[in-house]
Amino acid sequence: MSYKQLFEQWNSSSELESVWKEDLQLLAKDEKRTEDAFYRDLEFGTGGMRGEIGAGTNRMNTYTVRKATSGLASYIISAGVDAMSRGVVIAYDSRRYSPQFAQEAANTLASNGIKAYVYSEPRTTPQLSYSVRELHAFMGIVITASHNPPEYNGYKVYGEDGAQLNLEDADSVIQHVQNAGDALQIKQTAIDENLIIRLEEEMDQAYIEALKTVQENPDLALTTDLKVVFTPLHGASGKTVKRILSEVGYKHIFYVAEQMEPNGEFPTLKSPNPEEQSAFEYAIQYGEKQNADILVAVDPDGDRVGVAVKTDKGYQLLTGNQTGAILIDYLLTQRKEKGNMPANGRVFKTIVTSDFGRVIAEYYGASSENVLTGFKFIGEKIKQYEETQEYQFLFGYEESYGYLVKSFARDKDAIQSVLAIVEAAAYYKERDMTLVDTLRTLYDRHGYYLEGLVSVTKKGVSGAKAINNLLERVRANQLTEVAGIPVQSQEDYLTSLRTFTDGRDAEQILLPQSNVLKYFLAEGSWVCVRPSGTEPKIKYYFGVTSGSEAESMEKLESLKEAFTAKMNKYLEE
Numbered sequence: 401m402s403y404k405q406l407f408e409q410w411n412s413s414s415e416l417e418s419v420w421k422e423d424l425q426l427l428a429k430d431e432k433r434t435e436d437a438f439y440r441d442l443e444f445g446t447g448g449m450r451g452e453i454g455a456g457t458n459r460m461n462t463y464t465v466r467k468a469t470s471g472l473a474s475y476i477i478s479a480g481v482d483a484m485s486r487g488v489v490i491a492y493d494s495r496r497y498s499p500q501f502a503q504e505a506a507n508t509l510a511s512n513g514i515k516a517y518v519y520s521e522p523r524t525t526p527q528l529s530y531s532v533r534e535l536h537a538f539m540g541i542v543i544t545a546s547h548n549p550p551e552y553n554g555y556k557v558y559g560e561d562g563a564q565l566n567l568e569d570a571d572s573v574i575q576h577v578q579n580a581g582d583a584l585q586i587k588q589t590a591i592d593e594n595l596i597i598r599l600e601e602e603m604d605q606a607y608i609e610a611l612k613t614v615q616e617n618p619d620l621a622l623t624t625d626l627k628v629v630f631t632p633l634h635g636a637s638g639k640t641v642k643r644i645l646s647e648v649g650y651k652h653i654f655y656v657a658e659q660m661e662p663n664g665e666f667p668t669l670k671s672p673n674p675e676e677q678s679a680f681e682y683a684i685q686y687g688e689k690q691n692a693d694i695l696v697a698v699d700p701d702g703d704r705v706g707v708a709v710k711t712d713k714g715y716q717l718l719t720g721n722q723t724g725a726i727l728i729d730y731l732l733t734q735r736k737e738k739g740n741m742p743a744n745g746r747v748f749k750t751i752v753t754s755d756f757g758r759v760i761a762e763y764y765g766a767s768s769e770n771v772l773t774g775f776k777f778i779g780e781k782i783k784q785y786e787e788t789q790e791y792q793f794l795f796g797y798e799e800s801y802g803y804l805v806k807s808f809a810r811d812k813d814a815i816q817s818v819l820a821i822v823e824a825a826a827y828y829k830e831r832d833m834t835l836v837d838t839l840r841t842l843y844d845r846h847g848y849y850l851e852g853l854v855s856v857t858k859k860g861v862s863g864a865k866a867i868n869n870l871l872e873r874v875r876a877n878q879l880t881e882v883a884g885i886p887v888q889s890q891e892d893y894l895t896s897l898r899t900f901t902d903g904r905d906a907e908q909i910l911l912p913q914s915n916v917l918k919y920f921l922a923e924g925s926w927v928c929v930r931p932s933g934t935e936p937k938i939k940y941y942f943g944v945t946s947g948s949e950a951e952s953m954e955k956l957e958s959l960k961e962a963f964t965a966k967m968n969k970y971l972e973e
Contacts, residue, residue, distance in 0.1 A: 403438035406457055410438075413584055417462055420455040427455065436860050444468055444577045446570040447774065450545050450554030450934050453496055460497070460545075460553040462504055463583040468555055469505045469541075470586050471577030473512035476538060478576075483538040486560075487515025489599070491528035492543035493636045493701040494662030495553045498522070501543045505555075510595040511588040519599045522636035522662045524702025526813035527607050529562040531599065533808065534606055536560075544701035547673035548935065550665055563779025563810035567912050604640070610808045611644050614819045616734040617827060621649040624826035627692040629683045630818070631656035633672040634663040635700030641818055650822065654690050656682045666700075674699050674706030675801055677717060683708070684715050694825050694835065698814040703775075704801040705814040707821055709835045716836055720801040721754035721851050723821065726838055727803060728757050728795055730824040732764040735794075741765060746791040748778045751893075751911075751918060752928050752941040753799040756849035760842065766794055772893065772914050773930065775802055779810035799851060799941075848952040852942040854964050856971065859936045867931050867938045870970040871915060874929060879919055882927055883955075883962035891918040925955060927963050938971070940964055 401409070410416060411424050427434045437456030442449050442464050449468060453460045476483050490505055492498035506516040517535060519528075525542050532540040540558030548554075557573060559565050565573060580586060615621070630645075630653060632638035638660045645653050658668050659682060670678040674697040683695040687710065695708040695715060707723050708715040718726070728747060735741040747761040747768045758768040769791075771777035778796040785791040786807075796804040802812030805820050828838050843849070858866045875894075880887055880901070889900045891909055893916040898907040916930040928941040940963055944955040 403435050406438040407434055410455060410584065416455075416584070420461055420463075423455040432860070439861055441583075444471070444574055445933070446567055446574070447564055447776070447933055448554060448556040450548070450552060452551050453553050457583065460501070460555070462500070463586070465501045465504045465555060466508050466586050466588070467580045467583040468577055469508035470512075471580040472539070472541070472557065472573060473509055473514055474580065475573045475576040476514055477512065479538065484514045486536060486538040487517060487595075489517045489528060489531045489535060489537045489540045490543070491519045491523040491525070491531070491540075493524075493664075494522045494634055495543070495545060495664040495700065496550060497553060498543045498664065501553065501555070502541075505541050505543070506596050507588055507591050510591045510593070513592070513595070515595045515597065517597045517599050524636045524640060524815060525556070526703055526809040526811055526815060527640065529558060529809040529811045529813075530607050530610060531603055532558050532560065533562040533810070534603070542701065546701055546934070547671065547675075547699040547704065549671065554934070558811075561779065561783050561810055563783065564774070564776035566776065566780050607640070608644055608647065610806070611815060611819060612648060613808075614805050614816045615648065615823060616731065617823060618648065620823055620826045620830075624650070624829065625652060626650075626694070626822065626826040626829050627652045627654070627690055628822055628825070629654045629656065629686045629690065629692045629695045631659045631683050631695075631697045632702070633669060633674065633679060633697055633700060634659050634661070634666045635672065635698060635702060636662060637698045637702035637815060638662070640702070640815055641698065644815065644819060645822070648819070654686055654692060656686055658682055664700075672700050674704055675720065679706065680708050680715065680717065687715055693829060694821070696818055696821060698818065699801075702814045703812045705803070705817045705821070706801055707835070711834070711836055718835065718839070719851065720797075720799045721756060721849070722839055723801070724749070724753070724797040724799070724803060725756045725760055725842055725849075726824060726835055727797070727805070727817070727820055728760045729838070729842055730827065731795055731805065731820070732761065732766060736764055742792040742794075744791050745794040746785070747794050748781055748796040750774070750777070750798045751891075751916070752930070753797065754849050754851050754943055755924075755945070756842075756846065757797065759846045759849075761794070763846070767791070770911075772911055773798065773916070774933065775804070775812045777912075778804065782807050782810060799853075843949065847945045847947060848949050849943070849945045850949075850952040850956050851944075852956050852960050854940040854960060855932070855937045856939075856968065857935070857937050858971070863936050866971050867936075869973070870938060870967060871917070871929070871931070873970040873973065874917055874967070882919065882921060882966075883958040885921040885923065885925060885959070887919050887921055889920045891920075893917070923955075925959060927959060929967060938967070940967055
């Protein structure tokens with residue numbers, strides 16, 4: 401059916417909930433928005449689905465959640481009675497309609513004879529991951545759109561290992577969802593309330609006890625005079641972070657009161673994204689008042705964390721790569737000092753994450769491994785090496801502010817990260833160093849690794865076409881240089897080929913296929929282009945290294961300017 405026919409089908413439905421009826425009335429006045437709401441089904445991909453909240457087949461609403469869960473239920477039923485009995489854990493963050501969507505998922509599962517464990521209040525994504533493992537559940541669902549604007553929500557699916565579904569299982573779930581039929585026609589049969597189990601304090605306490613194992617130097621919490629400002633940015637992590645920092649003994653933690661309660665409108669924020677300076681506006685005010693050493697902000701679903709450090713010039717925000725480098729150095733220093741560094745220890749990072757972490761890991765005798773963008777690929781590696789014993793997990797991270805210290809969760813865990821960051825800051829403060837001082841020491845030792853990111857938003861039907869056209873044109877027009885720096889090799893993750901400009905034979909890339917292109921330039925620089933998996937954006941990544949900060953900054957700005965201009969030209973054609 402055309403988008404106009406689908407609109408009429410929804411508008412004429414007598415059973416449509418009133419909130420979506422009202423939204424349809426607004427859509428009727430805007431042809432472009434109507435088309436975007438109905439021109440396709442909201443894509444259920446390998447990471448689940450995410451979209452704007454509203455009426456329509458391409459929106460997050462009761463009916464698209466019901467369809468997704470019906471497909472998931474079909475997948476679980478096909479796995480057998482044991483899978484149905486083990487059930488699904490459901491968590492949700494502070495966003496609009498998150499509790500309603502979580503309940504809709506639970507009801508749909510129960511109406512299909514599948515057990516559903518549901519948190520009664522907002523809980524973080526990593527706690528969901530932990531809970532799936534702790535309860536030996538078959539799957540997990542978390543209702544969240546991470547740090548997207550308030551009008552978005554999403555639905556992520558987890559496997560029995562607590563990681564987001566691997567590609568093979570995800571493809572099977574996607575097929576079941578696609579076969580679930582018309583979202584408006586899916587009806588819930590009688591719901592067995594006995595199959596819906598509320599998760600309360602017992603699971604919270606179990607997660608808190610697991611978090612305590614992240615500490616390398618527990619006594620530091622009792623003795624440090626480190627001052628920390630923390631904000632959950634109106635998200636799900638506030639209660640958990642406050643509890644863990646209190647229980648381990650930190651005394652000088654100041655909480656941004658205006659942002660501690662979950663609120664999906666994010667009323668004090670331009671964006672609930674800890675990667676952005678504006679997210680720290682309130683934290684900086686608290687920091688200046690309390691003379692805090694560090695500021696820590698966590699995104700709404702509690703899987704990403706940003707850090708700002710007090711300097712003579714004010715608070716300096718660390719990038720995701722910089723925080724990752726500091727954590728790797730701190731954690732591996734502790735391993736070395738205690739004599740428990742495994743001979744087969746390995747650090748995991750994504751292909752768009754800095755090489756800084758790799759060289760630090762190698763300095764301590766550990767290896768590193770690249771995976772595709774998406775933390776599920778790190779979770780997949782943890783599972784693989786647990787089974788083969790070939791490597792031991794030391795740390796996993798990605799440049800977009802996501803870190804995992806201990807593998808009791810299998811997704812990036814900002815609560816673990818807060819505990820590790822605060823402890824590292826306390827450790828270095830005892831040595832009269834800030835985290836920025838530590839970073840400078842690492843640069844002096846390993847070289848000045850700097851990175852950059854440019855994101856271009858292209859919404860709607862035309863935006864999706866423009867992004868696809870860009871990638872097609874990049875592949876059709878071989879890139880030989882960027883800002884005058886020659887390209888030495890190219891990695892095309894869609895064709896799984898690594899090619900070289902010096903005539904060497906092409907090599908196979910042993911990673912899953914993905915629509916990503918990465919170029920390695922002379923002098924250790926690189927650029928990468930990929931579409932976002934969760935937002936209507938095309939992203940350009942950059943990495944440089946040199947012997948000085950000034951040289952690296954100059955190279956980075958030159959690469960960003962030249963490559964962005966070239967890519968944006970393709971977007972406009």
